[in-house]
Amino acid sequence: MAEQKHTSKKLRHKFWQFFWRSWAIQSSWNYERQMDMGFMYGMAPTIDEIYGEKPDTAEKLQQKKEAYHRHMAFFNCTPQLTSFVLGLSSAMEEEYADNPSTFDPDSINGVKTSLMGPLSGIGDSFFQGTIKIIAFGLGINMAQQGNIFGPILAMIISIIPSVIVTYWGGKWGYLQGKKNIQRLISNGTINRIMSLMNVIGLMVIGSMIATMIGITTPIKFGKTFVLQTTLDTIVPQMLSLGFTLGMFYLIKKKVNTAWIMAICIFGGILLSVLGIFN
Amino acid sequence: MFWKALIVGLIGVFAMFDSRLLGRENFEQPLIVSTLVGLALGDLSKGLLVGATLELVSLGIVQVGAAVPPDMVLGSVVASAFAILSHTTAQAALTVALPVAVLGQLVAIVVRMLFSSFNQLADRAIDAGKFRKARSYHIVYGPVLYGLLYFVPVFLAIYLGTDIVSGFVRMIPAWLTNGLTLASKILPAYGFALLMSTMIDKKNAVYLFLGFFIAAYGKMSVISVAIFAVILAIILNKFMGNENSAAAPASNSNDLDDLEEL
Numbered sequence: 295m296a297e298q299k300h301t302s303k304k305l306r307h308k309f310w311q312f313f314w315r316s317w318a319i320q321s322s323w324n325y326e327r328q329m330d331m332g333f334m335y336g337m338a339p340t341i342d343e344i345y346g347e348k349p350d351t352a353e354k355l356q357q358k359k360e361a362y363h364r365h366m367a368f369f370n371c372t373p374q375l376t377s378f379v380l381g382l383s384s385a386m387e388e389e390y391a392d393n394p395s396t397f398d399p400d401s402i403n404g405v406k407t408s409l410m411g412p413l414s415g416i417g418d419s420f421f422q423g424t425i426k427i428i429a430f431g432l433g434i435n436m437a438q439q440g441n442i443f444g445p446i447l448a449m450i451i452s453i454i455p456s457v458i459v460t461y462w463g464g465k466w467g468y469l470q471g472k473k474n475i476q477r478l479i480s481n482g483t484i485n486r487i488m489s490l491m492n493v494i495g496l497m498v499i500g501s502m503i504a505t506m507i508g509i510t511t512p513i514k515f516g517k518t519f520v521l522q523t524t525l526d527t528i529v530p531q532m533l534s535l536g537f538t539l540g541m542f543y544l545i546k547k548k549v550n551t552a553w554i555m556a557i558c559i560f561g562g563i564l565l566s567v568l569g570i571f572n
Numbered sequence: 573m574f575w576k577a578l579i580v581g582l583i584g585v586f587a588m589f590d591s592r593l594l595g596r597e598n599f600e601q602p603l604i605v606s607t608l609v610g611l612a613l614g615d616l617s618k619g620l621l622v623g624a625t626l627e628l629v630s631l632g633i634v635q636v637g638a639a640v641p642p643d644m645v646l647g648s649v650v651a652s653a654f655a656i657l658s659h660t661t662a663q664a665a666l667t668v669a670l671p672v673a674v675l676g677q678l679v680a681i682v683v684r685m686l687f688s689s690f691n692q693l694a695d696r697a698i699d700a701g702k703f704r705k706a707r708s709y710h711i712v713y714g715p716v717l718y719g720l721l722y723f724v725p726v727f728l729a730i731y732l733g734t735d736i737v738s739g740f741v742r743m744i745p746a747w748l749t750n751g752l753t754l755a756s757k758i759l760p761a762y763g764f765a766l767l768m769s770t771m772i773d774k775k776n777a778v779y780l781f782l783g784f785f786i787a788a789y790g791k792m793s794v795i796s797v798a799i800f801a802v803i804l805a806i807i808l809n810k811f812m813g814n815e816n817s818a819a820a821p822a823s824n825s826n827d828l829d830d831l832e833e834l
Contacts, residue, residue, distance in 0.1 A: 320596070324684050368767070374595055531787075538764050562756075566755075
């Protein structure tokens with residue numbers, strides 16, 4: 295029992311690390327891999343603990359480098375829900391360090407990837423789409439009457455769910471991972487969860503393409519023919535889908551990221567100046 | 573004016589840190605930012621009023637994925653300081669806020685492109701075994717660069733006067749602003765495509781289109797599609813359960829039930 299008390303203090307420290315590091319995940323948000331460095335930063339304490347601050351053998355150093363690189367992969371998720379992914383990934387990293395022969399480290403990124411789509415779809419809708427609207431809807435009303443409690447109330451409504459979700463997410467993800475991950479992987483459940491998560495993730499990405507890009511065309515012929523209206527009657531948002539699939543094609547063709555970025559920026563300016571899209 | 577500009581600049585940095593270091597707790601919303609500026613400059617009621625006005629405009633802006641909307645953080649800091657310092661109305665503040673917000677949008681696009689090169693630097697640091705250095709790109713250079721890129725324009729705007737800022741923003745040609753706006757819509761398409769490419773295969777591609785068409789034809793929000801997706805996944809799980817239990821006797825559905833208990 296005494297030992298348990300000792301470890302629970304250490305665990306709490308770990309959970310708070312997941313907490314703060316998932317809040318800080320967007321400090322280096324970029325177009326190429328989005329929150330990759332943030333996730334690496336979130337995983338750093340776990341990896342350092344496993345392989346040592348200064349690994350004593352060349353083998354350990356190599357493993358540590360691999361682990362750091364593993365978490366430099368593309369990642370994007372609502373910050374509040376990232377702590378869950380951090381917790382789970384930390385548990386998996388520890389599992390891998392304990393059983394390097396039976397545990398496939400690729401499954402860590404597999405789980406991360408299949409979780410981030412659904413989690414950010416749900417998380418952004420919840421925090422940005424629901425909590426924020428409720429909090430600030432109330433806040434605006436009070437502020438318009440000159441009441442200082444407007445903004446204060448808005449902040450209270452914003453912060454409380456956020457703190458609860460972030461802390462418990464990290465804790466739950468880690469404990470869950472510790473307890474079940476090996477069993478779930480060995481009997482194939484994790485593969486099944488991943489493919490079901492993929493279904494949710496892909497549907498959410500599909501809906502985000504339809505609702506959040508909004509590329510349109512200003513092309514008109516004469517007074518009556520507006521191209522966008524015609525396109526909308528066939529498939530609404532088809533231009534956004536078209537652009538996404540075009541980008542997907544470039545990625546599959548392994549076109550260099552720098553080129554794709556340049557195409558996006560200069561292509562965007564050119565297409566806008568020519569009046570083809572807006 | 574120096575001290576006022578300094579304080580307002582720091583409020584801008586604090587508001588920007590919200591979405592960088594503090595998990596986006598809505599400190600960056602105009603209502604909060606303007607109230608803080610109002611407190612700092614000694615006109616709370618004007619701050620509240622400007623905040624409520626700007627909040628109504630920006631509440632609909634949801635920053636999800638890679639989309640970069642006009643930056644209301646920068647816009648509302650400058651606009652509320654402007655309204656208080658020059659004793660104008662909240663509506664007049666709006667005309668200052670929007671051009672500054674567009675400027676902030678351009679700044680944000682540039683910073684995020686700059687950070688793409690940090691990825692390579694961090695990768696190289698890891699290869700060299702310099703883990704602390706790799707982390708610092710995220711936790712030191714990121715916030716510092718962001719902080720400077722917010723502090724400087726806000727400070728200058730207040731110190732030099734908002735006329736100069738709106739003059740500068742007016743000098744940015746419309747074609748460039750429009751072009752970058754289109755680019756900032758295409759870039760998320762790239763982000764979504766990256767996300768897809770890690771998840772999609774021939775068998776499951778159909779679900780992407782299912783989600784797209786539900787949202788496109790049904791004019792449904794992401795959350796409603798997510799709910800349908802979860803229900804679909806539960807249904808699929810039933811069918812997959814039958815398939816799997818024939819192949820592997822280990823009962824998979826029990827494991828999923830276990831997960832729910834915890």
